[in-house]
Amino acid sequence: MPELPEVEVIRRGVQRWAAQQRISEVEVTHPRAIRRHLPGAEDFRARLRNAVITSVNRRGKYLWLALDTGEALLCHLGMSGQLLITDDDAPVGKHLRVRFEFEEPGHELRFVDQRTFGEMLVDNPANGGPRHIEHIAFDVYNSEFDIASTTARIRKSNRGIKRILLDQTVISGIGNIYADEALWRAQLHGEHPANQLATGQVHDLISHVRALFDEAITAGGTSFDALYVNTNGESGYFSRGLSAYGRAGQPCRRCHATIVLERFMNRSSHYCPSCQPKR
DNA sequence: ATACGGTCCTGTTCGC
DNA sequence: TGCGAACAGGACCGTA
Numbered sequence: 001m002p003e004l005p006e007v008e009v010i011r012r013g014v015q016r017w018a019a020q021q022r023i024s025e026v027e028v029t030h031p032r033a034i035r036r037h038l039p040g041a042e043d044f045r046a047r048l049r050n051a052v053i054t055s056v057n058r059r060g061k062y063l064w065l066a067l068d069t070g071e072a073l074l075c076h077l078g079m080s081g082q083l084l085i086t087d088d089d090a091p092v093g094k095h096l097r098v099r100f101e102f103e104e105p106g107h108e109l110r111f112v113d114q115r116t117f118g119e120m121l122v123d124n125p126a127n128g129g130p131r132h133i134e135h136i137a138f139d140v141y142n143s144e145f146d147i148a149s150t151t152a153r154i155r156k157s158n159r160g161i162k163r164i165l166l167d168q169t170v171i172s173g174i175g176n177i178y179a180d181e182a183l184w185r186a187q188l189h190g191e192h193p194a195n196q197l198a199t200g201q202v203h204d205l206i207s208h209v210r211a212l213f214d215e216a217i218t219a220g221g222t223s224f225d226a227l228y229v230n231t232n233g234e235s236g237y238f239s240r241g242l243s244a245y246g247r248a249g250q251p252c253r254r255c256h257a258t259i260v261l262e263r264f265m266n267r268s269s270h271y272c273p274s275c276q277p278k279r
Numbered sequence: 280a281t282a283c284g285g286t287c288c289t290g291t292t293c294g295c
Numbered sequence: 296t297g298c299g300a301a302c303a304g305g306a307c308c309g310t311a
Contacts, residue, residue, distance in 0.1 A: 001303080001304065001305075003305095061305080061306095076305080076306080077305095078304090078305065078306085079303075079304055079305065080303095115303085115304095117304080117305065117306080118305095119306095166305085168305085168306075175304075175305070176303095176304060176305085265304095266304080267303080267304055267305095268302095268303080268304090
């Protein structure tokens with residue numbers, strides 16, 4: 001699933017291949033893909049046709065293509081979304097949701113999404129970001145991100161620390177995979193109440209998040225120059241580097257105890273019961 | 280205000 | 296062999 005590193009790799013790819021392109025045509029092939037663009041598909045198309053993509057930006061897991069019209073095309077990939085740059089005559093797959101043709105012939109941008117949790121909408125960028133994501137917190141790469149205030153906020157809550165890592169209004173970009181990995185590196189159990197963690201422990205945890213992201217972006221970054229910006233996140237640039245996620249039943253790389261899988265928050269949590277004890 | 284479980288989706292895997 | 300159930304989980308929403 002695309003989390004921050006996968007989205008960042010896609011951002012770089014789209015920036016590389018679509019920036020400065022003028023959109024000549026837009027075709028919405030599945031209405032659910034723009035369900036939160038309330039004025040509908042015709043309005044969506046009208047706002048994008050003839051617009052020039054000026055830059056490609058990201059906060060957390062959200063991408064937006066800034067346009068010379070002053071508006072922005074906001075995109076969230078959900079579980080299975082992909083942004084593809086393809087030859088404009090490449091065969092259309094079953095899960096194509098939106099396609100964007102460019103004035104310059106040769107290539108086009110496609111939004112492909114099997115499970116349709118992803119979505120796009122045209123929004124007005126206010127204060128450097130679309131209004132629809134004003135509630136999304138900064139991620140560790142945003143220049144506005146402040147580790148001290150984020151740590152303080154985290155330590156005010158009595159919720160489990162994993163819940164907070166996944167709360168995009170506290171710190172953005174972290175999904176289930178990197179949450180489990182960061183907790184493993186920090187040797188913390190996901191249900192540990194955040195207000196019972198020391199400042200240093202929360203700092204350490206955020207540092208691990210940042211390091212994980214750095215490593216995953218580096219691993220995925222090798223594909224920037226490929227024509228096809230193709231990532232579903234699941235193929236995992238980083239799957240070889242995982243220490244907890246998906247390793248249930250296998251030995252902990254640190255202490256050799258067996259990694260445990262538990263259902264938590266309606267999803268899977270992987271942890272080492274020996275070096276990430278519940279208490 | 281915060282907290283949290285339910286809901287949306289469909290291709291793949293699993294179990295009977 | 297076939298078919299239904301379970302599973303994957305990010306964001307949002309209603310309720311407490």
